Amino acid sequence: xxxxxxKQDMTFEEALEEAQKFVxxxxxxxxxxxxxEVRKLVSTENGARGFFVVYLTADNPAVEEVSTPIINALKxxxxxxxxxxxxxxxxxxxxxITHVRNNDSAMAEKSKRVTQRCLNxxxxxxxxxxxxxxxxxxxxxxxxxxxxxxxxxxWEYDKEQKQAIAKAFTRA
Numbered sequence: 316x317x318x319x320x321x322k323q324d325m326t327f328e329e330a331l332e333e334a335q336k337f338v339x340x341x342x343x344x345x346x347x348x349x350x351x352e353v354r355k356l357v358s359t360e361n362g363a364r365g366f367f368v369v370y371l372t373a374d375n376p377a378v379e380e381v382s383t384p385i386i387n388a389l390k391x392x393x394x395x396x397x398x399x400x401x402x403x404x405x406x407x408x409x410x411x412i413t414h415v416r417n418n419d420s421a422m423a424e425k426s427k428r429v430t431q432r433c434l435n436x437x438x439x440x441x442x443x444x445x446x447x448x449x450x451x452x453x454x455x456x457x458x459x460x461x462x463x464x465x466x467x468x469x470w471e472y473d474k475e476q477k478q479a480i481a482k483a484f485t486r487a
Contacts, residue, residue, distance in 0.1 A: 330356060330365025337366075338373045346384040353388035363395045367403055371429045378432065381439045389440055397444035401452055402466065404433035408483040409476035430483055449484050456481050 325333070337352050344352075356362040370378055389396045407429035414423035437445050448462075455463035456477045467477065 325359055325362050325365075327361045327365055330359075330362045331369060332365075333362070334366045334369035338369055338375050338378065341375070342377050346382070349382065350384035350388045353385055354391045357389060357392040357396055360395055360399075363392065363399050367399050371403060371407075371432050372425065381435050386436075386439050389436065390442065393442050393444045396440070397442050397448050400433055400437055400440075400445060401448040401463075404430060404437070404483055405452060405463075405466070405480045406470070407433060408479045409470065409472050412476045412479050434483070434486055453481060453484055 333352075333356060337349075337356070341349060353366065356366040407426045411423050411426035411430065414420070414426055437449075451462040454461040455467055472480065
């Protein structure tokens with residue numbers, strides 16, 4: 316019970332640490348352990364945010380391979396996971412444009428890699444919640460109304476960035 320309470324109270328910083336430990340050892344632990352650890356992380360918003368920050372940006376080749384235990388774990392929290400995957404896809408697509416503008420090709424490539432990883436997870440998950448959120452994001456971009464308008468305004472995405480986000484979502 317105490318362990319469960321600890322996971323509920325996990326801060327974003329603690330989630331980052333847990334996710335980093337997971338990514339570092341994911342090639343040497345069993346599928347059952349992978350699923351269990353990711354399931355615990357994505358059961359809370361802070362945990363899921365920390366997991367995606369580390370997992371999507373990791374330089375570990377093991378994250379390139381979409382694995383069944385990770386997909387199963389992500390499916391255990393469809394609402395949290397779908398929301399964060401959609402936002403991460405949008406942010407990485409927009410940041411790729413920013414990095415190109417800043418002549419930072421290395422960071423642009425990293426953003427494109429995150430975009431591709433998000434797309435791979437979205438395709439593998441096949442969650443109705445993701446499909447709904449993708450449609451909402453596209454509506455917010457195209458019509459200027461809907462669930463993600465505040466998100467797009469908060470990050471001050473311009474027309475070119477919104478076009479890049481929409482293009483990424485049409486592949487989702």
